[in-house]
Amino acid sequence: MPGHKQKKNLNLLNEQPLADFKVGVDNVIFSVDTAQNRLLVLLIMRQQEPFVNQWSLPGTLVRQGESLEDAAYRIMSEKIKVNNLYLEQLYTFGGPNRDPREAIDSFGVRYLSVSYFALVRFEEAELIADKVTGIAWYPVKQVPELAFDHNEVLAYGHTRLRNKLEYSPVAFEVLPETFTLNDLYQLYTTVLGDNFADYSNFRARLLKLGFLSDTGIKISRGAGRPASLYKFDAEAFAPLKDKPLVFI
Amino acid sequence: MPGHKQKKNLNLLNEQPLADFKVGVDNVIFSVDTAQNRLLVLLIMRQQEPFVNQWSLPGTLVRQGESLEDAAYRIMSEKIKVNNLYLEQLYTFGGPNRDPREAIDSFGVRYLSVSYFALVRFEEAELIADKVTGIAWYPVKQVPELAFDHNEVLAYGHTRLRNKLEYSPVAFEVLPETFTLNDLYQLYTTVLGDNFADYSNFRARLLKLGFLSDTGIKISRGAGRPASLYKFDAEAFAPLKDKPLVFI
DNA sequence: CCAAAAGTGTTGGGCATACACCCATGA
DNA sequence: TCATGGGTGTATGCCCAACACTTTTGG
Numbered sequence: 079m080p081g082h083k084q085k086k087n088l089n090l091l092n093e094q095p096l097a098d099f100k101v102g103v104d105n106v107i108f109s110v111d112t113a114q115n116r117l118l119v120l121l122i123m124r125q126q127e128p129f130v131n132q133w134s135l136p137g138t139l140v141r142q143g144e145s146l147e148d149a150a151y152r153i154m155s156e157k158i159k160v161n162n163l164y165l166e167q168l169y170t171f172g173g174p175n176r177d178p179r180e181a182i183d184s185f186g187v188r189y190l191s192v193s194y195f196a197l198v199r200f201e202e203a204e205l206i207a208d209k210v211t212g213i214a215w216y217p218v219k220q221v222p223e224l225a226f227d228h229n230e231v232l233a234y235g236h237t238r239l240r241n242k243l244e245y246s247p248v249a250f251e252v253l254p255e256t257f258t259l260n261d262l263y264q265l266y267t268t269v270l271g272d273n274f275a276d277y278s279n280f281r282a283r284l285l286k287l288g289f290l291s292d293t294g295i296k297i298s299r300g301a302g303r304p305a306s307l308y309k310f311d312a313e314a315f316a317p318l319k320d321k322p323l324v325f326i
Numbered sequence: 327m328p329g330h331k332q333k334k335n336l337n338l339l340n341e342q343p344l345a346d347f348k349v350g351v352d353n354v355i356f357s358v359d360t361a362q363n364r365l366l367v368l369l370i371m372r373q374q375e376p377f378v379n380q381w382s383l384p385g386t387l388v389r390q391g392e393s394l395e396d397a398a399y400r401i402m403s404e405k406i407k408v409n410n411l412y413l414e415q416l417y418t419f420g421g422p423n424r425d426p427r428e429a430i431d432s433f434g435v436r437y438l439s440v441s442y443f444a445l446v447r448f449e450e451a452e453l454i455a456d457k458v459t460g461i462a463w464y465p466v467k468q469v470p471e472l473a474f475d476h477n478e479v480l481a482y483g484h485t486r487l488r489n490k491l492e493y494s495p496v497a498f499e500v501l502p503e504t505f506t507l508n509d510l511y512q513l514y515t516t517v518l519g520d521n522f523a524d525y526s527n528f529r530a531r532l533l534k535l536g537f538l539s540d541t542g543i544k545i546s547r548g549a550g551r552p553a554s555l556y557k558f559d560a561e562a563f564a565p566l567k568d569k570p571l572v573f574i
Numbered sequence: 575c576c577a578a579a580a581g582t583g584t585t586g587g588g589c590a591t592a593c594a595c596c597c598a599t600g601a
Numbered sequence: 602t603c604a605t606g607g608g609t610g611t612a613t614g615c616c617c618a619a620c621a622c623t624t625t626t627g628g
Contacts, residue, residue, distance in 0.1 A: 094389040099347040101420065101438060141342040142434050146420040170418045170440050172349065172394040186390050190349060190438075192418050260580075279618060281581075286616095302579025303625035508607075527591065529608075534589095550606030551598040 095186075097174075102191045103149040104137035104228065106168060106235030107158070109200040109215060110252045112261050115268045116217045117239075118200065119232060120157065121224070123212025128178045129225035133216075135232065137191070150194040157213060159204040164251040168193040169234055176227050193231045195238055197251040243269055244325055247289075250310035256293055258305035259284070266325075284325075289315035343434075345422075350439045351397040352385035352476065354416060354483030355406070357448040357463060358500045360509050363516045364465045365487075366448065367480060368405065369472070371460025376426045377473035381464075383480065385439070398442040405461060407452040412499040416441040417482055424475050441479045443486055445499040491517055492573055495537075498558035504541055506553035507532070514573075532573070537563035 107120040121133045136157050140149045150165060170192045174180065177189035205213050216222075218236060223229065242248045249265055259281050266274070275283070284290055291311045296304040355368040369381045384405050388397045398413060418440045422428065425437035453461050464470075466484060471477065490496045497513055507529050514522070523531070532538055539559045544552040 094391065096348060096387050097390045097392065099349050099388075099438070100344060101347050101349075101436075139344050140347075140420070140436075142345045142436075143342065143422050144345065145422060146418065146438075167417060169415060170394065172388070172440065174391050174393060188349075188388075188390075190347070190394075192420065258580085275618070276620085278581080278583095278620085283617080298626070299579080301577070301627045303581075305580060506607085523591075524593085525607090526593085526609080530610095531590080546599070547606080549600045549604070551608075553607055 097188045098186060099172075099188045099190050101140045101146070102137050102189060103140060103146055103153065103194060104135045104191050104231060105150055105153050105194045105196050106135060106232055107154070107196040107198060108218075108235070108239055108252065109198050109203060110265055110268070111200050111215075112253065112257070112264065115264050117219075117268055118215040119218050119221065119235075120205075121214055121216045121221070122157065123214075124225055125211065132225045133212075133222055134225035135193075135228045136213075146192050147194075150196075154196065156208075157206055158198065159206060160198045161202055162199065162251075164197040164248060166195050168195040168238060169231070171227060171231065191226070191231070193235070195235050197239075197248060199252060199254055201254050240270055247310065247315060247325070249325070253310075256295070256307040256309045258297065258307060259290075260305060262308075287318070289318065345436045346434060347436045347438050349388045349394070350385050350437060351388060351394055351401060352383045352439050352441045352479060353398055353401050353444050354383060354441060354480055355402070355444040355446060356466075356483070356487055356500065357446050357451060358513055358516070359448050359463075360501065360505070360512070363512050365467075365516055366463040367466050367469065367483075368453075369462055369464045369469070370405065371462075372473055373459065380473045381460075381470055382473035383441075383476045384461075394440050395442075398444075402444065404456075405454055406446065407454060408446045409450055410447065410499075412445040412496060414443050416443040416486060417479070419475060419479065439474070439479070441483070443483050445487075445496060447500060447502055449502050488518055495558065495563060495573070497573070501558075504543070504555040504557045506545065506555060507538075508553060510556075535566070537566065 105120075109118045109120070110116070111118055120136060122136045124130055124132055124134050136153050138149055138153050138156075140146065144152070146167070147165075150167075154160070154163065154165070170190065172188070172190040174188060176191070180188055200215070205215075207213055218232075221229070221232065224232065239248070243266065249262060253261060253265060260277070262284070263277050263280055266280070274280070289311045290308045291314070293307045293309055295307045297307055298304040353368075357366045357368070358364070359366055368384060370384045372378055372380055372382050384401050386397055386401050386404075388394065392400070394415070395413075402408070402411065402413070418438065420436075420438040422436060424439070428436055448463070453463075455461055466480075469477070469480065472480065487496075491514065497510060501509060501513060508525070510532070511525050511528055514528070522528070537559045538556045539562070541555045541557055543555045545555055546552040
């Protein structure tokens with residue numbers, strides 16, 4: 079997590095030459111398995127050095143003529159087939175010595191990573207397994223040690239997700255098109271922990287906001303009364319966007 | 327403002343060579359003139375090509391062995407003397423063709439800019455005018471056309487400021503050590519526009535939160551009853567941090 | 575008919591809004 | 602003594618947490 083240190087004087091560096099950079103883009107791609115109430119992140123098994131055979135966030139180096147966002151979308155399209163996705167820039171990690179290649183092929187080349195934050199729907203997302211490439215959804219709670227500083231990047235993405243969940247309608251980017259109010263509630267509890275309102279109040283608040291429309295369709299899951307399927311109504315939400323708004 | 331476009335396929339680029347980058351850091355440094363109720367941003371008159379004699383955000387290129395944050399602090403220390411400052415990363419602008427030097431010295435070198443967001447106290451900040459360097463606080467509302475994409479960077483910083491003001495105690499990073507409740511109120515109105523609670527309610531809410539301590543000192547500004555000087559009590563605030571909290 | 579899941583209702587306390595009002599000072 | 606800016610008080614209504622309750626299904 080990037081901290082905010084106070085003051086620093088590096089005038090010794092005053093006449094140091096400029097650094098040359100390669101720029102990488104790494105994506106933190108989240109998704110939720112509604113059936114098992116698990117928050118998932120997409121990981122790739124690395125095929126080349128450095129960190130061969132170690133899990134990492136899906137990433138790539140930026141090519142000539144390519145924007146950062148283009149690179150982020152390229153990663154997505156190489157690893158995953160989705161109809162719809164949410165993507166935003168996360169944070170830029172650029173300290174020296176964050177990539178072992180800096181020491182080896184040297185000539186002072188630095189590796190900087192611009193990370194992106196993405197949300198996709200688990201059910202719609204089809205993983206593209208080229209050859210023997212390891213690619214998998216990992217429950218965030220069980221993520222192993224990752225290549226580079228990717229554990230740190232993931233942690234930062236996770237905080238961002240928690241924050242966004244509270245004040246913007248990102249939940250509907252991860253849920254299926256139609257969902258029960260319980261699915262929504264479960265999503266909030268699995269991501270945020272269950273330190274908030276009980277189901278009944280959660281339900282009441284969300285419905286009062288008026289951008290969840292009942293499709294009328296009922297779905298039965300084992301015993302118990304069947305639940306209504308709702309969908310997010312973007313039009314009804316529009317007037318509320320960029321108003322302060324809490325979803326807890 | 328960085329948007330979130332949906333999908334894109336750039337497989338034509340599939341075998342394009344990697345881009346080489348120089349990395350710049352640009353700071354959006356805000357401050358507030360409490361006397362005149364103006365939000366200020368620090369601008370520098372450029373001395374070299376490109377964009378000679380045009381105003382720009384203070385920035386620099388990252389040197390060997392230097393982290394991004396180090397570079398950001400270096401800019402600060404070269405332009406301004408302050409006791410205390412708030413600094414955080416803002417956004418990374420990395421599209422091709424955002425810097426005219428890409429066309430000229432060429433060899434495919436790209437210029438990427440990592441922007442930082444800083445807050446300083448107007449009264450404490452002493453500008454360092456080396457030689458004839460133009461350096462000045464500009465009222466945000468009167469900023470001219472800037473070099474590069476700096477108007478866009480500034481706009482993004484401005485939004486960030488507005489957002490942070492609503493849910494975190496950044497106000498006290500820009501205000502002087504001691505301030506009247508009216509100063510605080512004015513700050514909120516000049517930055518956010520006056521679309522919120524009246525002074526009386528603003529006052530009541532803030533005081534109830536309990537992290538503003540009355541110094542007992544009174545200050546008289548022309549006619550009218552003298553106002554109490556308050557200061558931000560970081561200890562009293564500590565337990566409240568990272569709780570959801572609205573300052574409007 | 576009972577347990578399980580979904581959905582509704584009620585009640586009390588707290589907080590925000592919109593005001594009206596009192597206080598201390600300079601001119 | 603009055604205009605000016607600072608500060609206090611109060612009534613209304615809304616929202617929210619807690620929790621009790623009803624409805625609809627499967628077994």
